[in-house]
Amino acid sequence: MLTARDITAGYGGRPVLSGVSIEVPPGRTVGLGGPSGCGKSTLARVLSLMLRPLSGGVSLDGTPVTRWRQRAPRELRTRVALLYQQPRVAVDPRLTLHEIVSEPLAAAGRPSPALVAELAAEVGLTGDLLTRRPHEVSDGQLQRACLARALTLRPRYLLCDEMTTMLDASTQAHLVAVVRSYQERTGAGVLAISHDQVLLDRWADATLPWPP
Amino acid sequence: MSVDAKLEALEALEVTGLTVSFAIPRATVRAVTGASFSVRRGRCLALVGESGCGKSVLAHALLGLLPRNARVSGRALLDGRLDLLSASPAVLAGKVRGREIGLIPQSPATHLTPVRTARAQLEEALSELGSRLGAAELAERFGLAARDLDRYPHELSGGMAQRVANAIALAGDPGLLIADEPTSGLDRPLVERTMAVLRELCEEGRAVLVITHDLRAAARVADDIAVMYASRLVEVGPAAEILERPRHPYAAGLVAAQPDREFVAIPGMPPELTALPGGCAFAPRCRHASEACATLPAMTAGVSCHHPLREAAHAHGA
Numbered sequence: 001m002l003t004a005r006d007i008t009a010g011y012g013g014r015p016v017l018s019g020v021s022i023e024v025p026p027g028r029t030v031g032l033g034g035p036s037g038c039g040k041s042t043l044a045r046v047l048s049l050m051l052r053p054l055s056g057g058v059s060l061d062g063t064p065v066t067r068w069r070q071r072a073p074r075e076l077r078t079r080v081a082l083l084y085q086q087p088r089v090a091v092d093p094r095l096t097l098h099e100i101v102s103e104p105l106a107a108a109g110r111p112s113p114a115l116v117a118e119l120a121a122e123v124g125l126t127g128d129l130l131t132r133r134p135h136e137v138s139d140g141q142l143q144r145a146c147l148a149r150a151l152t153l154r155p156r157y158l159l160c161d162e163m164t165t166m167l168d169a170s171t172q173a174h175l176v177a178v179v180r181s182y183q184e185r186t187g188a189g190v191l192a193i194s195h196d197q198v199l200l201d202r203w204a205d206a207t208l209p210w211p212p
Numbered sequence: 213m214s215v216d217a218k219l220e221a222l223e224a225l226e227v228t229g230l231t232v233s234f235a236i237p238r239a240t241v242r243a244v245t246g247a248s249f250s251v252r253r254g255r256c257l258a259l260v261g262e263s264g265c266g267k268s269v270l271a272h273a274l275l276g277l278l279p280r281n282a283r284v285s286g287r288a289l290l291d292g293r294l295d296l297l298s299a300s301p302a303v304l305a306g307k308v309r310g311r312e313i314g315l316i317p318q319s320p321a322t323h324l325t326p327v328r329t330a331r332a333q334l335e336e337a338l339s340e341l342g343s344r345l346g347a348a349e350l351a352e353r354f355g356l357a358a359r360d361l362d363r364y365p366h367e368l369s370g371g372m373a374q375r376v377a378n379a380i381a382l383a384g385d386p387g388l389l390i391a392d393e394p395t396s397g398l399d400r401p402l403v404e405r406t407m408a409v410l411r412e413l414c415e416e417g418r419a420v421l422v423i424t425h426d427l428r429a430a431a432r433v434a435d436d437i438a439v440m441y442a443s444r445l446v447e448v449g450p451a452a453e454i455l456e457r458p459r460h461p462y463a464a465g466l467v468a469a470q471p472d473r474e475f476v477a478i479p480g481m482p483p484e485l486t487a488l489p490g491g492c493a494f495a496p497r498c499r500h501a502s503e504a505c506a507t508l509p510a511m512t513a514g515v516s517c518h519h520p521l522r523e524a525a526h527a528h529g530a
Contacts, residue, residue: 036370036399085397124481138264141481165397168262168425169469174477195399198428202471 002157007056022212024189031200034210044161048082081155085162087142097145098130119148140171159191223250224419230286239486243269245443256420258430261440276304311384316391320377324365330376331361341384354379391422407432439463442493449514459520462494
């Protein structure tokens with residue numbers, strides 16, 4: 001279980017959310033709605049150990065998190081993957097899509113071309129597309145690469161922060177199907193953050209209002 | 213017929229055979245191919261399609277805002293008198309943009325200059341356009357209080373920034389509005405509000421062209437929908453028809469992929485705009501495809517397909 005208790009978090013000492021608690025059980029998809037600017041993305045950053053909360057605690061499968069960002073133990077950090085709304089600002093523009101998807105495996109010191117090929121095929125990135133750089137592909141194609149990258153280290157929890165907001169209905173349906181099938185294979189817990197209630201009604205097992 | 217009535221009957225924008233390509237090293241990107249459509253005053257046309265299909269390039273071509281390596285052909289008549297595609301950059305800058313065509317930007321918060329107040333930016337637009345309207349007067353029409361105008365863009369909420377951008381787009385009282393992904397990244401209540409404002413501007417007698425990937429946003433505002441796939445328009449018609457009984461298999465796939473419908477993706481990926489096939493570009497992903505699809509289908513009765521879906525097909529979820 002990915003658990004956050006009584007989280008107050010913000011930037012420069014100024015809280016943008018306070019007293020928020022949430023649980024993401026393995027194998028479940030928890031939907032989280034709420035208007036833009038309410039702090040959903042800040043909560044996602046706390047849950048992915050990328051932002052140390054001002055107060056409150058996060059625990060991962062029973063292990064309390066005591067260190068954050070690059071100081072967090074790799075084993076904990078890689079247990080949670082985060083997908084952003086804007087794929088273009090989430091990738092290094094100098095890398096090819098193949099390098100982008102391979103990056104976490106290379107950083108972890110266990111490159112696996114076979115796994116990269118398998119995930120790339122699953123998100124629908126074929127052949128030539130993998131040799132391109134971000135400026136040569138569409139937002140939808142780039143978000144497919146970001147999803148493949150997020151799955152490379154087999155995270156126990158996947159946080160999808162407005163993952164499909166910029167995408168057309170067909171690409172949205174495809175990416176959600178990939179997340180669901182990954183979840184079925186691995187029993188991962190998913191937090192689906194979106195302001196689109198219609199999408200959450202279809203995707204999530206249960207949807208929490210904001211603040212959760 | 214009065215002059216007003218004549219203007220009313222004219223197409224505010226009539227686009228015929230609009231084609232845009234870009235020369236890049238070792239390849240040609242065909243971004244828009246043979247697009248024909250029109251928008252009448254008091255009507256709204258939504259141009260829908262996935263990212264990378266060419267819809268933003270189409271909008272930029274109409275505004276004369278394409279990069280220098282673009283090759284443009286076809287015709288885009290504004291009010292039946294001025295061809296936007298052959299007009300000089302000076303005419304487009306001095307007489308068309310802001311005065312005849314207003315652009316509602318994709319991301320108002322980044323469209324506004326961060327170091328100047330909303331008032332300064334609105335007043336600049338009004339004075340550039342030689343408008344007699346005052347900033348406060350225009351702002352009030354868009355539900356902005358005078359004190360909101362003294363804020364800097366980072367102090368405005370998303371909705372307020374959108375209203376400032378709308379006020380600037382409307383400063384020159386243009387008859388045609390082009391909104392390029394006006395709801396991208398907004399939450400649903402803001403999407404609804406933005407669409408309601410666009411609808412109102414349309415009801416006032418302006419022609420509105422909305423470019424969006426969001427079918428639900430299109431459904432809220434559009435009288436007509438044009439579906440674009442791999443640089444071509446594949447289906448054009450009344451919004452209700454296309455959303456309820458799409459006839460092109462791609463349009464049908466897009467409609468069915470919505471989360472409140474079947475929520476199933478269209479198999480495969482669109483072709484690259486550098487390597488478009490000679491025939492129907494959707495054929496490799498289409499389960500109705502046949503040998504006929506190796507030749508390009510003509511646009512007939514609003515649909516460009518050799519095997520348009522019929523009523524009966526929809527009963528089976530096609």
